[in-house]
Amino acid sequence: MRKFFSILCLLPVMILAQTGDDEFVNPKDLIYDIVIDLRYSTPDHSFLNLPEGDTRLPKFYTCNESLMTLSLANALKLAQDSLRNIRSHNGKSYPHGIGIKIWDGYRPRAVQYLLFEIYPNPAYVADPNSGSMHNRGGAVDLTLVDLSTGEELLMPTLFDDFSVAASHSYMDLPQEAIENRTLLRNIMVNVAGLQTYGAEWWHYNLPGAGSFPLKDFQMK
Ligand SMILES: [Zn+2]
Numbered sequence: 001m002r003k004f005f006s007i008l009c010l011l012p013v014m015i016l017a018q019t020g021d022d023e024f025v026n027p028k029d030l031i032y033d034i035v036i037d038l039r040y041s042t043p044d045h046s047f048l049n050l051p052e053g054d055t056r057l058p059k060f061y062t063c064n065e066s067l068m069t070l071s072l073a074n075a076l077k078l079a080q081d082s083l084r085n086i087r088s089h090n091g092k093s094y095p096h097g098i099g100i101k102i103w104d105g106y107r108p109r110a111v112q113y114l115l116f117e118i119y120p121n122p123a124y125v126a127d128p129n130s131g132s133m134h135n136r137g138g139a140v141d142l143t144l145v146d147l148s149t150g151e152e153l154l155m156p157t158l159f160d161d162f163s164v165a166a167s168h169s170y171m172d173l174p175q176e177a178i179e180n181r182t183l184l185r186n187i188m189v190n191v192a193g194l195q196t197y198g199a200e201w202w203h204y205n206l207p208g209a210g211s212f213p214l215k216d217f218q219m220k
Contacts, residue, residue, distance in 0.1 A: 020070075021069060021070060021071040021212075022069045022070075022071070022136075022137065022209075022212040022213070023069065023070045024067050024068065024069060024070075024106065024137055024215075025067070025068065025069070025070050025073050026065060026066065026067060027066060027068060027073040027076055027077075027102065027105070028065075028066075029073075030073050030074065030076075030077050031073070031076060031077050031080050031100070033080070033084070033099055033147060034076070034080060034099065034100050034101075034102065035099060035100065035101040035102070035145055035150065036064055036065065036066050036101075036102050037064070037101055037102065037103060038061050038063075038064050038065075038066060038102070038103065038104060039103045039104065039159055039160070040057045040058070040060070040061045040104060040107075040111070041057075041058055041061035041062065041063065041064050042058070043055075043058060048115075048118055048119065048160060049118075050118065056114055057111070057114065060108055060110065060111045060114070060218060060219070061111075061219065062219065063219060065219065066102050066104070066105035066106070067105055067106040067137065067219060068105040068106050068137045068138075068140060069106075069136070069137035069138055069206065069209065069212060071206060071209075072105075072137065072138055072139075072140060072194075072206045072209070075192040075193055075194055075206060076100060076140065076142075076192060078191050078192050078193075079100060079187050079188060079191050079192040080099060080100050082187055082191045083097060083098040083099055083100065083144070083187055084096075084097035084098070084099065084147065085097055086098045089179070089180075089183060090175075090176055090179040090180070090183075094146055094147065094148060095148045096146075096147040096148040097147045098144050098145070098146065098147060098153070098183075099144070099145050099146075099147045100142050100143075100144065100145075101142060101143050101144065101145045101152065102140060102141070102142050103141040103142060103143065103159045103202065104134060104140070104141040105134070105137070105139075105140050105141075106134065106135075106137045106215065106219070107132065107134035107135055108135070108215070108216050108217065108218050108219070109128060109131060109135045109214055109215065109216040110216055110218070112125075112126065112128035112131065112132050112134070112135055113128040115128075116128050119162065121162065123162075123199055124160075124162040124199060124200065131214040133205050133206070133209055133210065135214045135215055135216070136209050136210070136212040136213065136214055136215065137209070137212060137215065138205060138206040138208075138209020138210070138212050139203060139204065139205050139206070139209070140194075140203075140204055141159065141200075141202045141203050142184075142202060142204070143155055143159070143184070143202055144180060144183070144184055153180045154174065154176050154177050154180055155177055155180055155181060155184075155201065155202075156170060156173050156177045156178075156181055156201055157201070159202060166199060166200050166201055166202075167198060167199055167200075167201070168181070168185065168196060168198050168201055169198070181201050184201070185201075188204045192204075193207065194206060194207070195207055
């Protein structure tokens, strides 16, 4: 059954085959050890304060496969190639290096309307009328994991914690969380060439992706 879903998940890539930087790809095709954990595909959306059993988001995220533009996936490949070589950071050892875990990549525009309906605050959820960089395949939400254990590194907050603690400038945190947030930002900005978003430590944009078209195909 899992394989069946995987084949279905790849269909949009084949259907939407384009050429150039805004071609959609599955990052796993470029980065063999990247971890995918699409939080919106899971039944637990307590982080969005949705009632238990609410299926509105999983209806759009029917599989645990992420898509994004080729240029964004290439940027993440540079980041992962660098992270994988880290053997120690902030006093901890990482025998197999550090890796990226993706929480969200391409997001159908219909999801943007739904998220804005649930949380109509443009500081944290882009107005669907103008669209999000996620709708263009030019943004990614991610964190870091220990490649030996798969465990997430300590970060300032959980995903979609829409509070001041998610801001890059928030410092009332354990030193370890600050160091890990800084490592993520340094790698994403200086190695991958991506741009930060001040209000969310987990969100990164591909420069120039604002010119990519808004998309609304469903991943299924
Ligand atoms: Zn995001």
